[in-house]
Amino acid sequence: MKYIEQEIVLKKMNVRNLINSLFKGIFLMAVVITLLALLILLYRIGSQGYTHLSMDFLTNFASRFPAQAGIKAALVGSLWLMAIVAPTSLILGVGSAIYLEEYAKKNKITDFIRVNISNLAGVPSIVFGLLGLTIFVRALSLGTSILAAGFTMSLLILPVIIVASQEAIRSVPGELRDASYGMGATKWQTILKIILPAAIPGILTGAILALSRAIGETAPLIVIGVPIIIQFLPSGVMDTFTALPMQIYDWSSRPQQEFQAVAAAGIIVLMAVLLFMNSIAVLIRNKYHKRY
Amino acid sequence: MTMNSSAITSDTVMEKELGNSKSVYKTNQLNLWYGSNHALKNIDLDIRENEVTAIIGPSGCGKSTYIKTLNRMVELVPSVKTSGEILYRGRNIFEKSYGVEELRTRVGMVFQKPNPFPKSIYDNVAYGPRIHGIKNKKILDEIVEKSLRGAAIWDEVKDRLNENAYSVSGGQQQRICIARALAIEPDVILMDEPTSALDPISTLKIEELVQELKKDYSIIIVTHNMQQAARISDKTAFFLNGEVVEYDKTDTIFSNPSDKRTEDYISGRFG
Ligand SMILES: Nc1ncnc2c1ncn2[C@@H]1O[C@H](COP(=O)(O)OP(=O)(O)O)[C@@H](O)[C@H]1O
Ligand SMILES: [Mg+2]
Numbered sequence: 001m002k003y004i005e006q007e008i009v010l011k012k013m014n015v016r017n018l019i020n021s022l023f024k025g026i027f028l029m030a031v032v033i034t035l036l037a038l039l040i041l042l043y044r045i046g047s048q049g050y051t052h053l054s055m056d057f058l059t060n061f062a063s064r065f066p067a068q069a070g071i072k073a074a075l076v077g078s079l080w081l082m083a084i085v086a087p088t089s090l091i092l093g094v095g096s097a098i099y100l101e102e103y104a105k106k107n108k109i110t111d112f113i114r115v116n117i118s119n120l121a122g123v124p125s126i127v128f129g130l131l132g133l134t135i136f137v138r139a140l141s142l143g144t145s146i147l148a149a150g151f152t153m154s155l156l157i158l159p160v161i162i163v164a165s166q167e168a169i170r171s172v173p174g175e176l177r178d179a180s181y182g183m184g185a186t187k188w189q190t191i192l193k194i195i196l197p198a199a200i201p202g203i204l205t206g207a208i209l210a211l212s213r214a215i216g217e218t219a220p221l222i223v224i225g226v227p228i229i230i231q232f233l234p235s236g237v238m239d240t241f242t243a244l245p246m247q248i249y250d251w252s253s254r255p256q257q258e259f260q261a262v263a264a265a266g267i268i269v270l271m272a273v274l275l276f277m278n279s280i281a282v283l284i285r286n287k288y289h290k291r292y
Numbered sequence: 293m294t295m296n297s298s299a300i301t302s303d304t305v306m307e308k309e310l311g312n313s314k315s316v317y318k319t320n321q322l323n324l325w326y327g328s329n330h331a332l333k334n335i336d337l338d339i340r341e342n343e344v345t346a347i348i349g350p351s352g353c354g355k356s357t358y359i360k361t362l363n364r365m366v367e368l369v370p371s372v373k374t375s376g377e378i379l380y381r382g383r384n385i386f387e388k389s390y391g392v393e394e395l396r397t398r399v400g401m402v403f404q405k406p407n408p409f410p411k412s413i414y415d416n417v418a419y420g421p422r423i424h425g426i427k428n429k430k431i432l433d434e435i436v437e438k439s440l441r442g443a444a445i446w447d448e449v450k451d452r453l454n455e456n457a458y459s460v461s462g463g464q465q466q467r468i469c470i471a472r473a474l475a476i477e478p479d480v481i482l483m484d485e486p487t488s489a490l491d492p493i494s495t496l497k498i499e500e501l502v503q504e505l506k507k508d509y510s511i512i513i514v515t516h517n518m519q520q521a522a523r524i525s526d527k528t529a530f531f532l533n534g535e536v537v538e539y540d541k542t543d544t545i546f547s548n549p550s551d552k553r554t555e556d557y558i559s560g561r562f563g
Contacts, residue, residue: 105370173407175405175407176407176409176410177368178368178401179403179407179408179409179469179472180409180419180423181365181368181396182363182396182400182401182473183396183397183420183473183476184392184395184396184423184476185393185419185423186423193423194409197410198410
């Protein structure tokens, strides 16, 4: 008596193949729909914005007249913002992740902290804006400066960076730690030379997603009182500034039709900045990408 | 008084059985718990210099736990508690003042699964010397060559030292790991089933290597392969359920074991 009858197997084979191709189709459709939506978005923005895109657009300050409106202050402001947010959030985020994964004892308290960091990632950004307003703008009297906004944005994206870094650190094989400790390396040497290099690709993936969010957020900036129209460039981190999403939001909410094209041009600049950040991340990732 | 004299007699008996070479590791009444799991029970073992000591026994009997206790790697498991003492060259490794890093510089370890770092072959072998502060490129070059030669892999990799260590075969990776352990110029090498993930030819190479290495190092090797223990070791300890059932010259263990359970195990009746 055989348990597997060839005839029955063959009969069911057709159905199995059908289901197999059905699912392939479903997944393909998902990709096509997503890409299509993205393409339409890009086309709309591109076709609207390219007319206004020029060197002048990058070098002019904001203006009441659409034809002269430029993005200089916002672009430079956003770069300043990133210069604060990237190091602050990376140092604090990766540091916390290293502590939680490599140093902290596994107990109820650290479990509680771990769960709640993930929950923080879901808190609306406006709440972080209020936090930043209370702590940085008022209590620490930083005012509506680049520094205050940078710290606020860092807090906002910190949970995402911590969680992504924790995942990346946890996925470093335990055998590599064993090998390092087994040779008399200290914990810090093991972290610096073995764990971090192996975890960097994962950490960067999370960090770039988080930084992209920070560069596109408006709500926390509005709450801490970042202005829109600014006719000068900041000369230091204590200066006030404006940022790309604020400027874009302002243009797109103006009644004149011409400003819609200006807004679209602003979005193109924002996307170019994102693309630039992403390519840096890919470069670093490739440098560290090694297989086990 | 009575305690003392009995200790002396048992030592003299040991001396007769194990020969009078120098002792490297002396384990006295070692107990170890993982939480409430009593994994090692009253272990007494006297491990000698420039010999290969094999640890055999069915899986789960505590072989890995014991060997990882010798360089205190077992303490990476948070729930571990120990009692008793392990004297390494006469000094108790559980002493508060004994730094684990110091101990592990004297005692190298090779693991079951080859675990090179995702770095070049050169950087793998130079890892140990570098963390201990050697920066001079010329000295590092010499250490790397000497260690790779010592692990009988120099000729196979000398032209590809800058390639990723994962680009060579599993057997070669394991020998690179042995070279990496040799590079810290240890006194003892611990090996936890170093050939269990390898093909027969690579296994043979590592067995020959172990024979070669014992001239300069003391080697403690865990193996679940009894033929391997018989082939390469001078002394064999048979572990069962966390206890040492029998510890003797390998010849004696395999030809004339004194415990019925040892006989059963080596004749393949359980395990
Ligand atoms: N990390 C650990 N945590 C808890 N228990 C463990 C751990 N490692 C081993 N043990 C337990 O200790 C006992 C001995 O295991 P081990 O030393 O790995 O045996 P062997 O190497 O002889 O197969 C087993 O009962 C095992 O379940
Ligand atoms: Mg084991």
